[in-house]
Amino acid sequence: MERIEHRASFGGWQDVYRHRSEVLGCDMTVGVYVPPQAADGPCPVLYWLSGLTCTEQNFITKAGAQRYAAEHGIIIVAPDTSPRGDDVADAPGYDLGKGAGFYVNATQDPWAAHYRMYDYIVDELPAWVEADPAASDRRAISGHSMGGHGALTIALKNPGRYRSVSAFSPIVAPSQVPWGEKALGAYLGEDRDAWAQYDTVELVKSAKERLPLLVDQGDADEFLDTQLRPQLLQAACEAAGHPLTLRMQPGYDHSYYFIASFIGEHIAHHAAALKG
Amino acid sequence: MERIEHRASFGGWQDVYRHRSEVLGCDMTVGVYVPPQAADGPCPVLYWLSGLTCTEQNFITKAGAQRYAAEHGIIIVAPDTSPRGDDVADAPGYDLGKGAGFYVNATQDPWAAHYRMYDYIVDELPAWVEADPAASDRRAISGHSMGGHGALTIALKNPGRYRSVSAFSPIVAPSQVPWGEKALGAYLGEDRDAWAQYDTVELVKSAKERLPLLVDQGDADEFLDTQLRPQLLQAACEAAGHPLTLRMQPGYDHSYYFIASFIGEHIAHHAAALKG
Numbered sequence: 001m002e003r004i005e006h007r008a009s010f011g012g013w014q015d016v017y018r019h020r021s022e023v024l025g026c027d028m029t030v031g032v033y034v035p036p037q038a039a040d041g042p043c044p045v046l047y048w049l050s051g052l053t054c055t056e057q058n059f060i061t062k063a064g065a066q067r068y069a070a071e072h073g074i075i076i077v078a079p080d081t082s083p084r085g086d087d088v089a090d091a092p093g094y095d096l097g098k099g100a101g102f103y104v105n106a107t108q109d110p111w112a113a114h115y116r117m118y119d120y121i122v123d124e125l126p127a128w129v130e131a132d133p134a135a136s137d138r139r140a141i142s143g144h145s146m147g148g149h150g151a152l153t154i155a156l157k158n159p160g161r162y163r164s165v166s167a168f169s170p171i172v173a174p175s176q177v178p179w180g181e182k183a184l185g186a187y188l189g190e191d192r193d194a195w196a197q198y199d200t201v202e203l204v205k206s207a208k209e210r211l212p213l214l215v216d217q218g219d220a221d222e223f224l225d226t227q228l229r230p231q232l233l234q235a236a237c238e239a240a241g242h243p244l245t246l247r248m249q250p251g252y253d254h255s256y257y258f259i260a261s262f263i264g265e266h267i268a269h270h271a272a273a274l275k276g
Numbered sequence: 277m278e279r280i281e282h283r284a285s286f287g288g289w290q291d292v293y294r295h296r297s298e299v300l301g302c303d304m305t306v307g308v309y310v311p312p313q314a315a316d317g318p319c320p321v322l323y324w325l326s327g328l329t330c331t332e333q334n335f336i337t338k339a340g341a342q343r344y345a346a347e348h349g350i351i352i353v354a355p356d357t358s359p360r361g362d363d364v365a366d367a368p369g370y371d372l373g374k375g376a377g378f379y380v381n382a383t384q385d386p387w388a389a390h391y392r393m394y395d396y397i398v399d400e401l402p403a404w405v406e407a408d409p410a411a412s413d414r415r416a417i418s419g420h421s422m423g424g425h426g427a428l429t430i431a432l433k434n435p436g437r438y439r440s441v442s443a444f445s446p447i448v449a450p451s452q453v454p455w456g457e458k459a460l461g462a463y464l465g466e467d468r469d470a471w472a473q474y475d476t477v478e479l480v481k482s483a484k485e486r487l488p489l490l491v492d493q494g495d496a497d498e499f500l501d502t503q504l505r506p507q508l509l510q511a512a513c514e515a516a517g518h519p520l521t522l523r524m525q526p527g528y529d530h531s532y533y534f535i536a537s538f539i540g541e542h543i544a545h546h547a548a549a550l551k552g
Contacts, residue, residue: 008496008527010537064340064536220284251284260340261286 001128004029010070011036014060023116023124024083030125031060034134037073042136044163044274045129046267048078049121049143049150051169052179053099056080059144062256068264072271074140077129079121081147083114095179096186102174103150104198106187115187118198122154122161140270144168144259145223146179152200152213159209164273166214166266168259169221172233173201179227201236212243214269216262218252277404280305286346287312290336299392299400300359306401307332309342310410313349318412320439320550321405322543324354325397325419325426327445328455329375332356335420338532344540348547350416353405355397357423359390371455372462378450379426380474382463391463394474398430398437416546420444420535421499422455428476428489435485440549442490442542444535445497448509449477455503477512488519490545492538494528 005016012035021028037043046069048059059065059078069076082088082101089110090097097111106115129135141162143151148170155165174180175195188194196202217230224230230246237244252258281292288311297304313319322345326335335341335354345352358364358377365386366373373387382391405411417438419427424446431441450456451471464470472478493506500506506522513520528534 007529007531007533008494008525008537009533014533061338061532064343066533066536067340067540218284249284253283255283256337257283257285257290257342260342261284264343 009033009066012038012066012070014066016056016060019128021083021120021124023120025114026083026085026088028084028120029056029080031056031076031078032129033060033066033069033076035070035073035075038075038134042134043073043075044138044140045075045077045126045135046270047121047125047139047141047151048076049103049141049147050078050081051143051145051147052081053094054081054147055099058256062260063263064260065263065267068267072267074267074271074274075129075135077125079125082117088114091186096183100146100183102146102183102187102198103154104184104187107194108187108189111187117150118154121150122158138163138274140164140274142166142168142266142270143170145254146171148215149174149200153198153203155211156200156203156207157197159207159211162211164270165211166269168216168262169218169223169228169254170200170215171227173199173229175199175202176232177227177229201232204233204236204240204242207240207242210242212245213237214266215244215246216266217246217248218254218258219248219250220252221254223254285309285342288314288342288346290342292332292336295404297359297396297400299396301390302359302361302364304360304396305332305356307336307352307354308405309336309345309352311346311349311351314351314410318410319349319351320414320416321351321353321402321411322546323397323401323415323417323427324352325379325417325423326354326357327419327421327423328357329370330357331375334532338536339539340536341539341543344543348543350543350547350550351405351411353401355401358393364390367462372459376422376459378422378459378463378474379430380460380463383470384463384465387463393426394430397426398434414439414550416440416550418442418444418542418546419446421530422447424491425450425476429474429479431487432476432479432483433473435483435487438487440546441487442545444492444538445494445499445504445530446476446491447503449475449505451475451478452508453503453505477508480509480512480516480518483516483518486518488521489513490542491520491522492542493522493524494530494534495524496527497530499530
């Protein structure tokens with residue numbers, strides 16, 4: 001484990017680490033914001049999952065989340081979005097392979113060797129984080145776009161593991177949209193039953209824990225109708241009786257300007273759940 | 277004039293324009309944050325000058341200033357840092373030529389043809405901004421590093437033009453440090469009297485207006501002792517009786533994490549001066 005960035009930020013520290021992932025079979029970079037309150041004892045942890053093309057840098061440089069994390073005393077862990085390295089399989093498009101791990105465990109060649117982002121986010125990363133006495137095992141999870149899909153599916157598949165979950169502009173029905181069909185088809189093969197295990201709209205039907213979902217979506221998002229389709233989530237939650245707060249934000253697009261505008265409200269939401 | 281970005285942000289709009297600069301003889305890109313209050317009448321304007329290597333993008337994507345601008349009802353105008361284009365002179369280093377205009381009017385070849393950032397920032401850019409009824413002629417100015425140098429020198433040279441001035445990690449004595457000696461030598465030639473016209477420590481001696489200077493400086497800044505040397509500004513202000521608030525911020529470096537941590541306080545400082 002190596003600390004490769006260490007920058008003072010809002011009274012705490014925005015760090016970046018490189019650590020070995022056994023699950024992924026490669027080195028991974030992870031942004032970790034440590035609020036000033038960590039000096040006085042363990043702090044709860046918000047896991048942030050980024051979207052297509054991102055590394056750990058996008059969220060830590062553009063979201064402005066450190067201010068709110070410092071206000072509420074929350075650690076934010078923001079990992080890279082896929083395995084990396086010369087021996088890791090890749091594809092020409094931005095929406096498959098490196099930068100596009102989709103937070104699943106791949107079963108198909110050539111992806112199965114390294115693409116196990118689900119296990120990395122659910123187990124290995126928190127174990128690594130919580131080995132530090134600054135971090136408690138009170139966890140929340142959030143993310144954007146592909147990372148919003150990751151946050152929602154991971155929370156729904158792991159009852160009791162997260163105190164709260166939220167998402168910005170998430171892919172809610174990957175089995176029904178082009179990004180998801182391409183990625184799940186490649187990583188999981190043609191069996192659509194396997195896809196359903198990583199599809200929020202499917203998982204909501206039988207969720208064992210009715211953890212409320214907070215979702216913000218810009219109504220000027222360029223991917224709204226083709227890839228995101230939040231009305232599918234709304235219908236699934238209504239049918240299943242799953243609590244959902246879906247907020248359509250007028251004028252906002254898919255960019256980090258949108259995330260920055262509402263990340264404070266999301267962190268306040270998580271802080272309320274993480275207390276006590 | 278062309279609007280090339282238009283993104284909802286904290287209830288207002290983060291725009292980027294491309295406009296023709298007659299002064300610079302090229303097209304320039306400018307970030308403009310328009311707060312929600314602009315719908316109700318003209319808002320005052322904070323001009324932000326960025327540092328070496330930057331374009332208009334660095335500040336608008338990384339500083340997190342929009343939140344505070346929206347809170348106080350302030351427009352923020354963040355221009356590029358030099359003339360641009362294939363016919364604009366450049367040099368191999370990051371600290372001369374494109375991305376390194378130093379906010380001076382060059383007198384030497386090959387720079388004199390386009391490098392007139394001083395006139396652009398003082399006259400042409402505000403005239404372009406204030407032609408829009410959303411912008412008032414109440415002005416404040418701030419910046420980072422080379423842009424902190426620009427903000428301080430421009431405010432000192434133009435009494436009555438700005439209600440307030442501040443800087444992050446500014447180059448305060450370009451005549452005495454390597455960045456400044458290289459750039460002023462190239463743009464202005466060997467006559468050091470010409471340099472003094474763009475040197476804060478020199479200008480403070482005879483400033484016609486004793487506008488208070490607010491300066492934040494990280495004490496872990498990697499350029500502190502070689503390029504920035506705020507103690508020279510402190511001594512000059514003490515000798516001249518010029519009001520200065522110099523805050524050494526423990527642990528902070530030269531990055532945008534530092535700017536983001538304190539931009540809220542700077543905007544509140546400018547907002548207080550811009551009211552009324």
